[in-house]
Amino acid sequence: MNEKAAVVMAFFTFRVFLVGAIMFAFPRIARKGLMFGTYLGEEQAGGATRRQLQRAWDRGCALILVVALVVGWGIGVTGRWEPGNLIGTVVLLVPFVPLYFWMHGRAEAVAPVSATPPVRTSAASLEVDKARGKGFAILALIVSVVASAALVG
Numbered sequence: 613m614n615e616k617a618a619v620v621m622a623f624f625t626f627r628v629f630l631v632g633a634i635m636f637a638f639p640r641i642a643r644k645g646l647m648f649g650t651y652l653g654e655e656q657a658g659g660a661t662r663r664q665l666q667r668a669w670d671r672g673c674a675l676i677l678v679v680a681l682v683v684g685w686g687i688g689v690t691g692r693w694e695p696g697n698l699i700g701t702v703v704l705l706v707p708f709v710p711l712y713f714w715m716h717g718r719a720e721a722v723a724p725v726s727a728t729p730p731v732r733t734s735a736a737s738l739e740v741d742k743a744r745g746k747g748f749a750i751l752a753l754i755v756s757v758v759a760s761a762a763l764v765g
Contacts, residue, residue: 616693617688617693620688620693620694620696620697621684621685621688621693621696621697623697624684624685624688624696624697624700624701625681625685627701627704628677628680628681628684628700628704629677631704631705632673632676632677635673635676635708636670636673638669639665639666639669639715640666647662647665647666647715647719648665648669648712648715648716648718648719649716649719650716650719650720650723651723652719652722652723652724653723653724661722665715665718665719665722668715668718669711669715672711672714672715673708673711676703676704676707676708676711677704679703679707680700680701680703680704681700683696683699683700683703684696684697684699684700684701684703684704685700687699687700688700
């Protein structure tokens with residue numbers, strides 16, 4: 613393994629563990645009673661249901677991380693370090709979307725029907741005499757189009 617390959621694969625390994633740490637923390641940083649976009653209720657926030665969903669998420673995350681490391685390093689060991697890095701990263705990131713939707717479905721299946729999040733409403737009236745800032749809006753649009761074209765180019 614040359615120096616470039618070692619740097620590429622060290623960065624890949626660091627990325628896998630960084631993304632893994634974020635994904636493991638994901639359900640733990642949500643609002644109390646909320647898991648995977650579904651409100652389970654405040655009373656179930658520390659219950660067996662939440663622990664069961666969290667365990668399933670953790671297992672899925674661990675499986676994705678192990679598979680990504682095996683694929684990335686497996687391709688890299690054959691001498692193709694850059695493709696190993698890229699393919700391993702794709703294997704790392706893509707499966708989290710279906711895993712999240714699967715967990716969302718499981719959370720909705722166990723959510724009590726009566727569990728609705730507390731509603732906080734507020735209203736404010738807004739009175740506008742005449743529209744202002746048209747020049748700035750046009751400038752922002754032009755800058756956005758030029759930046760997008762430069763990125764695509």
